[in-house]
Structure formats: C-alpha cells, structure tokens
Amino acid sequence: MAILGVDELQAILSAAFPGSDVPQVESVDDQSVLVSVAITDRHGRPGGTLSGPTMMTLADTAAWLAIMSQIGPVLLAVTTSLHIDFLRKPTLVDVVAEGRLLKLGKSLAVVDVGIRSVAAQELVAKAQVTYSIPPGGRPPR
Amino acid sequence: MAILGVDELQAILSAAFPGSDVPQVESVDDQSVLVSVAITDRHGRPGGTLSGPTMMTLADTAAWLAIMSQIGPVLLAVTTSLHIDFLRKPTLVDVVAEGRLLKLGKSLAVVDVGIRSVAAQELVAKAQVTYSIPPGGRPPR
C-alpha cells in the first residue's frame, strides 16, 4: 500500500527543485505512480520532436517517486543506473510517465517506466531505472 | 494479429537449434509470446539458484519469437542490444518468459521480456531487447 499520496509526493518534488517547473503527480497506487510534464518549445528538438533528455529526466523522476510512494521520503536515494529505449518520435505535446516498482529491496530498488504522449496509448520510450537506498535511508514508520 | 502460431514458432526454434533442449512455446497472441524452460541441475549456480546466462538466453529467445510471431521467420534478425535487471534469486524450478513487443519498426524491433518462476507472480528478471531486422528480411506475405 502506498504510504505517500499525490499531495505529499508533489510537495517533496517542489521542495527538492525550488524554482523549477516540476512534473505534476497525477495518481498513486500500490505499485505505480503516474506523473505528467507540460511540454513547451524549450523541450523541443529539430524536427518538432521531444528531446531525449526531457524523457530521461522524467523517467528518473518517475522512478524516484514510485520508490518514495512506498517507503517515504528517501531524499538521499540516488540513481545507480538507467537504461532507456526510445521507441517513437513524440510530437511536442504533454507526456505522461508511469513508474512501476519491479523490486523494492533493502538497498536497491528497480523501477520500470513507460512514457507516452497524453491521450495516446503507444509508448514513446521505455526505461528500467535502479536506485540505491542508503543504509538507514528508510524513514521510521 | 500474430501470423505465426505456437506450432510454427516451435518448429522454427527446433530447426534453428538442432540437438539442443529448446524452450517450449506456450502461447502467442497479438502482442506477446509465452515461452517456458524446463530447469535442471545444469542451469544451477552455487546456492541453488538459477544462472544468469540461462535467463539472458531465455530473454533473447523470447524476444526473437515475439518478433517472428508478427512478421514471420526472419531467421537472420540479430540482437543489437540487451539490457537485463536481475530482481530476485530464483529457485531451481521451471521458468516462464513473456516477450511483449514495444516497437516493431522497419529495421529495429524492441521487446520487453519479463521472467518468472512457474506458478509465481513476481518477476525474477526483466529485460529490454533490441533486434535488427535485415533489409529485405521480412518474408513476403
């Protein structure tokens, strides 16, 4: 069961990246978190497509939120690896990422992240992201 | 819609690896293929767990079958990259892999593969596999 909800995750995100346009946490359930990003021209690339770094950053954020939703605010968890396949060229519309926990161990968590354009079914990118959870990093419950 | 079924994929697999114990094709549908491997002691590792190479080989095979189920016997398709996260130590029981197409382009196909022990729900490994389909490699239909 998720121990942090939409509002709590949104507050953590805004506090961690003050002054930035942070993604919007859309929903949280037992195994997954849904996050969206409002796309503007500055996310674009030649050819009117969404930049790779925008999608990699979103995948990283969605994975972090999926982990925190289950174990609380582990602000010092760090990404140890990220693998992403870019599947289709997305147009410059808002995108949604779904982070789904594959493993939540004592020191490592692995999250599957699918990214698609809003209102589309097909994925534009798919990632597998590993985070390291520091010893004592899990907040007391 | 799948254009090759269980029996056809099984025949291709047996012909490609004569004299080997090939995995068993369990089912095929529009987007995915289910394949199982009967595990014996020779797949084991110290500690009574299933070897990583067994799972990597299975992920590669499941991806190849998922592609062929949609476009026919592209025997010369080759793996260009494989990423796998090992999530849990599986015991030495039979395993099942589900290969699901993420992208089927003209020259590249990307397949998501989840591996679990038979009769279990949790994944023991998760892979993303990319194949290159040679020009003219798609059989005429």
Added chain:
Amino acid sequence: MAILGVDELQAILSAAFPGSDVPQVESVDDQSVLVSVAITDRHGRPGGTLSGPTMMTLADTAAWLAIMSQIGPVLLAVTTSLHIDFLRKPTLVDVVAEGRLLKLGKSLAVVDVGIRSVAAQELVAKAQVTYSIPPGGRPPR
C-alpha cells in the same frame, strides 16, 4: 580521420540549442571527442552532488558529437537507446565527457562515453549510447 573539428562541432551545437548554455567542445581526434560543461548551482542535487539528468544529457551530447565528427552534420540522427551507470557522487565542479565510437555502421552508431570531474582521473559515470542515422542522413562528401 575526423572530418569536423572543434570549431565546426561547436557551431553546430550552438545552432541546435540557441539561447542555451551549451557544452564546450574541447578536442577531437580519430575516434573520440572531448566535451566539458561548466557546472553551476542549478546542476546540483541535495547533498551538493551533480544531478543525474545533467550527466545523461552530457552523455547524449558527447555521443552525438562523436558521430558527427566522423560523418558530418547529421542533425536528424536520433538516440535509440542510452544506458548509464552512475559510479560515484561527483562534487559540483565542472565535468568532462569523452565520447568514443565503438561502431559506426550504415544505420546505427554506438558510442562509449566516460564522464569525470575536471582534474580527476576516476570516472563518475559511464554510458553506452546508440544513435540511429537516417537513410540518406550522411551528408555527401
């Protein structure tokens, strides 16, 4: 032999990302390109470390430059996959990425990218990046 030098790559980068702080192209040789990024507070994360997205973006850019240095300005080349391992927490100092071509095929190029802090030897991150080169994407020579 490289067919584009430091100044030409720098000009392509600045034109592709107008109005941004683009990385600085430091050197180019037969197989590799060296690129640096001036780090400021906005690249930081809690704990005074460099953000993962900064390193992923740099890896992606270094790979693109390594390819263009050999085949010319293929502006429409796109990243098809990126794998990165984060090895150490870098402090907030400038970083350098070295992109080295592993393969330069007709339609796919694979680049190895190592990232380290300026004046340090140890890598802070290591990536393998694949780009797709569009048909006819290679400029005439």
Added chain:
Amino acid sequence: MAILGVDELQAILSAAFPGSDVPQVESVDDQSVLVSVAITDRHGRPGGTLSGPTMMTLADTAAWLAIMSQIGPVLLAVTTSLHIDFLRKPTLVDVVAEGRLLKLGKSLAVVDVGIRSVAAQELVAKAQVTYSIPPGGRPPR
C-alpha cells in the same frame, strides 16, 4: 593490486563449473582481467556467426573474475544487471574478453567488458555489468 592471479582465478572457475568447458584466464593486472573462450560449432548461429548468449555469458564471467581478482573469492556475488551492445557479427573463431573495473564499492561493483575475436582489434561486443557483493562477502585478508 590484484590479490588473486591467473592460476587462482582459473581454479575458482573450474571448481564453480565442474564438468563444463570453462573459459581460460589469460592475464590479470591491477584493473583488468583477460579471459578467452575456445569457440566450436556449438557456439554458432545461422550465418556462421557467434551466438549472443555465448558473448553474454563470457561478459558475465569476465566481470566476476575482475571483481574477484581484487577482493578474493566472493563466490556468492551475484549479477544485478547486465547491458550489452553487439557491434559486429563475429566469425566462429576464439574470442577474448577484457573485464575492467569501473567501480568497486562496498556493496556494488561495476565492470566494463570488451569482447573481440582473437587476433583482431575491433570489439565485437561491449558490456557494462553490475554485481552485488553480499554483506560480509569480502573474504578476510
């Protein structure tokens, strides 16, 4: 400095895989291990090329040996992730893998592995492999 040499690593490998054709440990130094595999027809694939699983297995083994050469016989270290890019189709000749430590932490080790055909310079495959070292897994020195 390496604390295990060629003979010791070879003995560990042979003991871990009794009855198998194990790779041959060629050399060991401070940061890397060189391992070779004698290729026979059973490693082949249609088109006279070396199978992907042969190369993945070799990458996994080379990474394990590179770690053990530095910290001793951690037999229970397990692969947590493996990423491999297949660069060229190798012919059916013997292959050599070089495992080079990128990071040797308390609980995680990351190894870069390059694979080439004997007597060739160009890599046929390139991998990044992560191992988890169990708590207390490092032998006393």
